[in-house]
Amino acid sequence: MTTTQGILTIAAVVLGTMVTRFLPFLIFPEGKEPPEFIQYLGKVLPYAVIGLLVIYCLKDVPGSGTYGIPEFLAIAFIVLLHRWKKSILLSIGGGTVFYMLLVQFVFCK
Numbered sequence: 001m002t003t004t005q006g007i008l009t010i011a012a013v014v015l016g017t018m019v020t021r022f023l024p025f026l027i028f029p030e031g032k033e034p035p036e037f038i039q040y041l042g043k044v045l046p047y048a049v050i051g052l053l054v055i056y057c058l059k060d061v062p063g064s065g066t067y068g069i070p071e072f073l074a075i076a077f078i079v080l081l082h083r084w085k086k087s088i089l090l091s092i093g094g095g096t097v098f099y100m101l102l103v104q105f106v107f108c109k
């Protein structure tokens with residue numbers, strides 16, 4: 001990649017990032033109520049994305065040698081931790097650490 005191509009690539013990425021960050025504020029100004037459909041999407045999309053990520057993370061479990069045991073234990077740990085502390089950041093971080101400990105030390109090959 002030449003220097004010119006690198007500069008153009010960085011400029012395109014910056015422009016794309018800035019447009020996606022500022023466009024919602026231009027389309028929906030502060031005093032104007034967003035359409036009902038957009039409010040609906042704001043309520044349901046976070047759950048849909050989390051569901052999609054869970055399915056994506058579990059897609060290779062049937063082919064694994066551990067039969068999904070560390071994944072199931074990590075999911076159960078995350079659910080229990082989240083019900084106990086109600087902290088998304090703690091649930092994500094704690095679940096990641098717990099899963100990595102399982103696959104590195106308990107279910108190591």
